[in-house]
Amino acid sequence: MKSVKEFISGPAFRLLGYRPQRVSVDAWDREYRDGDWKYLESIGSIAGQASILGYVQFLKPDTVLDVGCGAGVLAGKLKVLPFKSLLGVDISAEAIAQANAAFADGRTSFAVSDADGFETDRTFDMIIFNQCMYYLPDPRATLRHYMRFLKPNGRVLVSMCDSARTRAMWPLLEREMAVEDAMTFAQSEGRGTTKVFKP
Numbered sequence: 001m002k003s004v005k006e007f008i009s010g011p012a013f014r015l016l017g018y019r020p021q022r023v024s025v026d027a028w029d030r031e032y033r034d035g036d037w038k039y040l041e042s043i044g045s046i047a048g049q050a051s052i053l054g055y056v057q058f059l060k061p062d063t064v065l066d067v068g069c070g071a072g073v074l075a076g077k078l079k080v081l082p083f084k085s086l087l088g089v090d091i092s093a094e095a096i097a098q099a100n101a102a103f104a105d106g107r108t109s110f111a112v113s114d115a116d117g118f119e120t121d122r123t124f125d126m127i128i129f130n131q132c133m134y135y136l137p138d139p140r141a142t143l144r145h146y147m148r149f150l151k152p153n154g155r156v157l158v159s160m161c162d163s164a165r166t167r168a169m170w171p172l173l174e175r176e177m178a179v180e181d182a183m184t185f186a187q188s189e190g191r192g193t194t195k196v197f198k199p
């Protein structure tokens, strides 16, 4: 059954278009310190992560950028794969401290950065946005920004829970890049979709 929030927000997003979910950096830090995001490590969040794991295993990137990586839960799952390097970036210093403590190693590193302010002279075979795109103010501009860091024939993976907000966002992303494949999943934490974009 549709929640009351979805019932109200559905028409609002259809009328007004995509609006980000606004959360301050202080709130992110506090939530990570308080363990509010620990559920991302639970069995109820596996399906979405498994969809990404499957695509990464299939596409075999050497170099991976995980934007909005949080405490590195996805990086921890991807460790079974033979990538050469994975860089995770997140706006929360607390999340990055936890990611470094749990998952940093010779090929996996993490850094604090606002997604839209991220700069590097490196390029990547795969750029992942797992459950973070709907916090960003202008997802189309974000995708354009990250095209500079994508190697030729690279892929962008976007995974998002299903909501009125994300339903308003997918068409914006699809105006920027072609969808090569998509997987929908249903898990205890809700339904969602992972899409593989090709420039």
Ligand SMILES: C[S@@+](CC[C@H](N)C(=O)[O-])C[C@H]1O[C@@H](n2cnc3c(N)ncnc32)[C@H](O)[C@@H]1O
Pocket (backbone or CB within 6 Å): 028, 040, 067, 068, 069, 070, 071, 072, 073, 074, 089, 090, 091, 092, 095, 113, 114, 115, 116, 129, 130, 131, 132, 135, 136
């Ligand atoms: C729902 S959590 C998902 C974390 C991680 N991708 C995972 O699946 O475990 C959303 C993450 O987006 C990050 N985030 C939100 N706004 C951001 C921004 N402007 N730049 C970078 N990261 C951001 C938050 O700090 C948080 O870690």
